Amino acid sequence: MLVFRILLGCAYISFTNATVYKNLFETLLYSAHGSPWVSETIQVHVSHEGRVTWLPPVVYDAFCNIDIEWYPYDLQICELKFGSWTYGGSQLKLIHLNTDQANESTDAAGENVWKVERGVDLTDYQESVEWDLLSVEGIRHKKWYPCCDYPSIDITYYLHIRRKKLFYTINLIIPCVCLASLTLWVFYLPCESHQKIQLCISVLVALTIYFLMLVTFTYENIKKEKKQTHTFDPQRR
Numbered sequence: 001m002l003v004f005r006i007l008l009g010c011a012y013i014s015f016t017n018a019t020v021y022k023n024l025f026e027t028l029l030y031s032a033h034g035s036p037w038v039s040e041t042i043q044v045h046v047s048h049e050g051r052v053t054w055l056p057p058v059v060y061d062a063f064c065n066i067d068i069e070w071y072p073y074d075l076q077i078c079e080l081k082f083g084s085w086t087y088g089g090s091q092l093k094l095i096h097l098n099t100d101q102a103n104e105s106t107d108a109a110g111e112n113v114w115k116v117e118r119g120v121d122l123t124d125y126q127e128s129v130e131w132d133l134l135s136v137e138g139i140r141h142k143k144w145y146p147c148c149d150y151p152s153i154d155i156t157y158y159l160h161i162r163r164k165k166l167f168y169t170i171n172l173i174i175p176c177v178c179l180a181s182l183t184l185w186v187f188y189l190p191c192e193s194h195q196k197i198q199l200c201i202s203v204l205v206a207l208t209i210y211f212l213m214l215v216t217f218t219y220e221n222i223k224k225e226k227k228q229t230h231t232f233d234p235q236r237r
Contacts, residue, residue, distance in 0.1 A: 068218055072168035075134075076161050083154030089142065090150040096138055097121060114140040119157050134160040172214060179206050 042056040064078035084092050096102050102114040119138020127133070137158040142151050182203050189196040 071218055072163055072165050072172070074163055076131075076163075078159040078161065080157040080159065081154055082156070083152070088148060088150035089153040092153070094140065094153050094155050096140060096155070102140070112142045119155075130164055131161040132164060134162055136160070168217070172210065172217070176207065176210050179203055179210070 042054065045053040047053070060080075062078070062080055064076065066076060068074060082094065084094075096114060096116050096119060098116055098118070101118075102116050104112065104114050106112060116138045118136060120136040122133070122136070125133070137160070138155060139158070140153065140155045142153055144151050180203075182199065186196055186200055189199070
């Protein structure tokens with residue numbers, strides 16, 4: 001019986017065609033829209049101690065409630081909650097990126113929370129042409145349920161974004177104000193002037209076109225719809 005000892009001279013080995021259990025990514029984001037995209041071309045590193053490391057990029061599509069009460073000068077807060085429906089706190093550990101900066105406190109329900117002011121690394125962040133990212137706040141929750149003897153851990157990120165208002169101010173607000181101010185010139189024209197009716201019709205048509213453009217730019221403000229503010233006929237309900 002021959003026993004060989006092979007010294008590779010490296011701390012880990014990389015595999016390209018490795019089968020990795022990816023079901024965990026399908027249940028991480030609570031408000032996900034569809035299944036996330038996970039890159040399978042990233043290599044898997046296996047160390048000499050048996051530790052497997054896989055760091056693939058993941059792309060999520062998530063919902064965000066939009067409140068357009070102050071459109072286009074609005075501020076929005078998008079909530080991204082990450083957790084697991086399969087694994088508990090003893091099997092899956094979710095922690096902040098900067099654990100030393102987390103402030104532990106107790107919320108109104110008596111549960112322990114860990115809060116960080118900057119929960120996401122924005123080093124490689126590409127700025128949006130429509131929104132300004134003001135801050136990303138991260139809060140880690142640790143909840144206990146009567147059904148289980150282990151805690152349930154989730155991390156919620158609050159993205160504070162602000163709409164860039166220069167485009168809407170120049171292309172919507174200023175033209176509408178200028179067109180509305182033209183209605184004052186109607187009173188300076190004499191009653192027997194034919195241009196008076198033409199000016200009124202031209203201003204009305206221009207305002208109608210800009211209002212139609214405004215409808216295409218804005219979203220449905222479903223969050224603010226109530227029975228007192230939005231009523232429908234019984235035949236339409």
